[in-house]
Amino acid sequence: MRSLLLAFTVFFASFFISKAKSKQPNILFLIADDWSFPHAGVYGDKEVRTPTFDRLAAEGALFTNAYTASPSCSPSRASILTGRYPHENESGGNLWSEWPAQYPTYVSLLEGMGYFTGSTRKGWGPGDFKVSGLEHNPAGKSYSDFADFLANRPDGAPFTFWFGSSDPHREYVANTGIQAGMKLEDVVVPGFFPDNDCVRNDILDYYFEIERFDRECGQLIAMLEEMGELENTIIVMTSDNGMPFPRAKANLYDYGTRMPLAIRWPKKVKSGTVVHDFVNFVDFAPSFLEAAGKTPKNMSGQSLWAFLDGEKQDRDQVFLERERHANVRKGDLSYPMRAIRTHRYLYIWNPMPERNPAGDPSVHQSVGQYGDVDHSITKFLMMALEGKAQAGKPDYFQLAFGSRPEEELYDVEKDPFQLNNLASDPSFASVKEEMRKELLAWMEKTGDPRFENPKSTYWDELRYTPDYQMKDIDWQKQIEEYRIRPPFGSVKEIPCLPVLE
Secondary structure (H helix, E strand, O other): OHHHHHHHHHHHHHHHHHHHHHOOOEEEEEEEOOOOOOOOHHHOOOOOOOHHHHHHHHHOEEEEEEEOOOOOHHHHHHHHHHOOOHHHHHHHHOOOEEOOOOOOOHHHHHHHOOOEEEEEEOOOOOEEOHHHOOOOOOOOOEOOOHHHHHHHOOOOOOEEEEEEOOOOOOOOOOOHHHHOOOOHHHOOOOOOOOOOHHHHHHHHHHHHHHHHHHHHHHHHHHHHHHOOOHHHEEEEEEEOOOOOOOOOOOOOOHHHHEEEEEEEOOOOOOOOEEEOOOEEHHHHHHHHHHHHOOOOOOOOOOOOHHHHOOOOOOOOEEEEEEOOOOOOOOOOOOOOEEEEEEOOEEEEEOOOOOOOOOOOOOOOOEOOOOOOOOOOHHHHHHHOOOOOOOOOOOOHHHHHHOOOOOEEEEEOOOOOOOOOOOOOOHHHHHHHHHHHHHHHHHHHHOOOHHHHOOOOOHHHHOOOOOOEOOOOOOHHHHHHHOEEOOOOOOOOOEEOHHHHO
16 A cells, blocks of 8 residues: 555655756846957957856857847847748837837747736837837846846746846946946957047947846846746846947947847756857847747747757858838938848848948938937047058048948958948859858848838838937037046046057
């Protein structure tokens, strides 16, 4: 009798353990605002400290070729949520747009499966979701913080939570990085910026906010550990688009589109995994749905789990795009771009090269002059270099604000900062032709309106919701007043004007 009772006990214990192991995973999505690859310790950056990101990479998978679908907040976040490319999201392809409610999100679909859903701070946006009939942000109902969300969670319900930091978005408090002990001499300055102390100081302030984002993410993960939910939670830590500097954010060069990404989920991801294949942010939504037991439909992305388990997938390239970022061209004009990135080359198609890529040289509706570039000391110093290109150095003003040809081609292995356009070099004609062919095939397959009509004005005519910063900034005054203030030592402050002389 005792042996029979023991057998039943073992059976039921095994049953409940099995049920516990098979329950749907939670999802914690941690997204920075304007953080570029490779600015994390695990990628080899010697100055910025990212222990949370590094831990997730060590305990899960680190991605070296993860790309946002678009280097602009609203379209990037829309693609994350819908699993669709920006041009497939209609109005969602623009910054400050209206939410395309006709397309379900992974959040709404998981909610329909019994998930408890929520978000804090910056979800989808900036833009207007209420005009589309939604009661709350597409990223989830807003909570004051993760603790508030967990306090409202029904007992035992799986959850998906979106933590949308505003770091490292501008504006920065000048000198926060150097005052925190970071060193100007340790900064690696991208080749499309002039290398001087004021630019380095600007990058340190950017690093300071990356570190703050990393610390806050660590606090959320600690809560998961305390409640015993860490092992059953998919944790994704990444960014929406690139750093808020010239030729980065709002551009299809790597510093605008290549993102830090680490994913931890012990059930499917082996610790210490490093992924060099290409991943696009449209892959997140189908991955989350599949993990919860739902077959993704009408999504362009492909789930990551089978791929991470060793299945061969077509991940030898990634497709990128942008439409209207800020409203910074007379006539409310977009600056359309499409691109394909492989391990060796980046090919960019600019179907309207007659337009200003960084915005008009004087204000139209938003931001100020060259308004697709966020205001900063780095931007102002590069504006001051107009017509002052030096022999043997890049023309920094032209790289950031000048017109661009219809086609661009870069050998990213030899030219990691994408400075030398090979599109007109006859020896690369076959490479350019093949990449153009693949890009057009993708555009046709995904129904991109610019495949049939490259000069389409669709995204020009969509509503742009805000009016702000509608005046030119006195950038010369900004340069005159900017000071680097080290925390101690004989040097009390360093002005920027001498670097221009």
